[in-house]
């Protein structure tokens with residue numbers, strides 16, 4: 232009800248998810264049969280169909296993308312002090328999963344074309360202590376992974392591919408989320424597929440699969456030893472209700488991917504020629520942008536600050552979201568002295584200070600896209 236009145240009011244939220252008919256049918260069945268917690272057929276069904284879609288063998292549904300990362304990295308059995316390479320420009324979950332296990336995050340700057348971790352820098356930062364790399368695809372365009380994957384294989388470095396923002400995207404024609412030892416996903420309401428809150432881990436390795444399943448469910452013992460736990464796990468289970476929503480969403484994935492690209496193209500048709508902004512790399516030999524969100528990066532010569540653009544947009548009832556704050560700028564990590572102050576990550580800092588994204592959820596209408604795009608153009612022209 233609230234959402235309808237929000238739209239009527241002309242306020243354009245940064246994200247409105249799309250719920251299809253099928254989700255309601257599946258959820259109704261869960262409610263009517265009282266299979267509402269993590270037992271129930273939809274969890275297994277969602278795991279199977281999602282892993283099949285991504286061409287992986289095993290799927291482990293969990294309560295969030297953050298939970299997926301925590302379980303994924305713990306399943307690798309790394310030792311305290313081992314180095315894990317991560318992008319500095321990402322959601323804080325990327326660093327938290329490393330820090331919480333006593334591992335050492337090693338940061339990599341972004342490149343300004345695709346806003347992802349720079350692959351040459353990743354290669355440069357590999358040392359004897361590097362035991363894992365988290366490849367995080369940002370906003371809609373994949374990291375150039377080929378060299379990272381090859382070198383990791385040679386050096387026995389584990390790779391987690393965080394495809395939270397990339398459901399349905401491909402890299403050289405192969406699904407993002409099917410690379411590396413483990414891949415992780417989020418199903419928060421702004422993701423291509425949502426379960427409200429939720430996440431998934433995918434792998435082809437049976438040992439990793441079994442470990443992740445156990446970690447998700449408090450590492451319960453088997454049979455009469457059920458309450459004798461053999462490791463420090465979590466309750467990061469997904470409910471049957473959430474999985475039912477996921478199953479319904481997945482049935483519409485083709486339309487979702489198509490619509491996401493349409494939203495991107497429509498924004499480009501309005502904003503593409505404006506010389507005060509750049510947008511994320513769109514069409515390159517290994518991928519076409521899937522526009523999880525439509526990001527805007529103000530150029531140095533734009534003559535207007537990001538914060539004032541965002542303020543003007545909200546005055547016209549257009550909600551936006553600022554780009555990530557890099558890890559090395561995070562209050563908590565500064566407080567604990569996690570990263571050296573000497574190393575600079577210029578591109579990530581530029582992205583963070585000058586970037587924001589426009590309403591890009593699947594619930595947005597073409598009329599709203601046109602309004603947002605034209606409003607932004609006017610603001611930039613003045």
Ligand SMILES: Cc1ncc(COP(=O)(O)O)c(C=O)c1O
Nearest residue numbers: 295296297322324395417418419
């Ligand atoms: C790349 C990436 N990884 C992980 C997450 C965390 O997912 P969640 O919000 O489901 O915990 C997000 C959230 O937006 C994300 O963008």
